[in-house]
Amino acid sequence: MRYLTDRKRATGMGSSKSGTDHHWSMQVSSIALIILVPLFLFTTGWIIGAPYEEVVAYYSRPFPAIVAALTFLVGMMHFKNGAQMAIEDYIHGLAGRLTIIGVTILSYAIAAVAIFSVIRLAL
Amino acid sequence: MADVNRGNRPLSPFMLGQYYKFQLNSVTSILTRITGNAMIVGAFLIAWWLLAAASGEGYFKVVDYVITSWIGDLVMFFSVLGLWFHSLAGLRHLAWDNGYFLDVESSDKLSWGIIGGSVVLTLLTAIIV
Numbered sequence: 001m002r003y004l005t006d007r008k009r010a011t012g013m014g015s016s017k018s019g020t021d022h023h024w025s026m027q028v029s030s031i032a033l034i035i036l037v038p039l040f041l042f043t044t045g046w047i048i049g050a051p052y053e054e055v056v057a058y059y060s061r062p063f064p065a066i067v068a069a070l071t072f073l074v075g076m077m078h079f080k081n082g083a084q085m086a087i088e089d090y091i092h093g094l095a096g097r098l099t100i101i102g103v104t105i106l107s108y109a110i111a112a113v114a115i116f117s118v119i120r121l122a123l
Numbered sequence: 124m125a126d127v128n129r130g131n132r133p134l135s136p137f138m139l140g141q142y143y144k145f146q147l148n149s150v151t152s153i154l155t156r157i158t159g160n161a162m163i164v165g166a167f168l169i170a171w172w173l174l175a176a177a178s179g180e181g182y183f184k185v186v187d188y189v190i191t192s193w194i195g196d197l198v199m200f201f202s203v204l205g206l207w208f209h210s211l212a213g214l215r216h217l218a219w220d221n222g223y224f225l226d227v228e229s230s231d232k233l234s235w236g237i238i239g240g241s242v243v244l245t246l247l248t249a250i251i252v
Binding site for chain 1: 156162167169170171174180183184187191203206210213217248251252
């Protein structure tokens with residue numbers, strides 16, 4: 001007699017290995033971004049082009065700094081997962097895997113640069 | 124083996140234009156991907172600008188010059204257009220995922236809504252911001 005349930009034995013056996021996790025993370029991040037992106041446009045989008053002193057003073061306020069950091073965090077993870085889907089459709093084999101690794105590194109790097117910079121400006 | 128042509132068949136994305144007709148829904152779907160991926164340029168520029176602002180006035184002036192130049196303006200304008208298009212198309216995807224508006228007629232209507240809406244929102248953003 002097997003003590004594992006059928007569902008448990010099936011988990012992770014599909015070609016994607018991870019079930020609906022990827023799709024679910026895209027849905028959650030997309031809804032978060034629908035809220036964040038307009039806020040980002042009217043804070044960071046608004047201050048881009050301003051002189052140095054104004055920019056530094058602007059990000060010392062909590063709201064623009066938190067919105068900018070959150071938008072880059074959620075946005076770059078959404079990009080990483082979305083670009084991965086596109087790569088899986090068009091580029092196959094080793095080249096595809098290497099492209100996914102490259103895009104993942106790029107996503108984390110851009111997120112890290114932006115978030116570090118915002119924190120440094122804010123503090 | 125029945126399928127003698129295995130591995131030598133045209134795959135779906137590359138059938139478009141040659142074997143499949145361009146349709147409103149396929150074009151807006153492809154544009155969703157293109158805009159999503161293209162926004163990496165804008166994200167890179169803004170992250171660079173934030174890094175420069177955090178580094179000091181000298182470096183900030185260099186990146187500020189780039190991002191406010193005509194080419195920087197162009198990238199930012201198209202990033203905003205891509206952002207609104209991707210956002211509206213993403214909302215349609217969320218509706219589709221939950222089983223709404225899946226028929227051709229409502230999909231087509233929403234396609235025009237996405238195209239028109241993203242242009243209007245981009246112009247509004249350009250005026251206000």
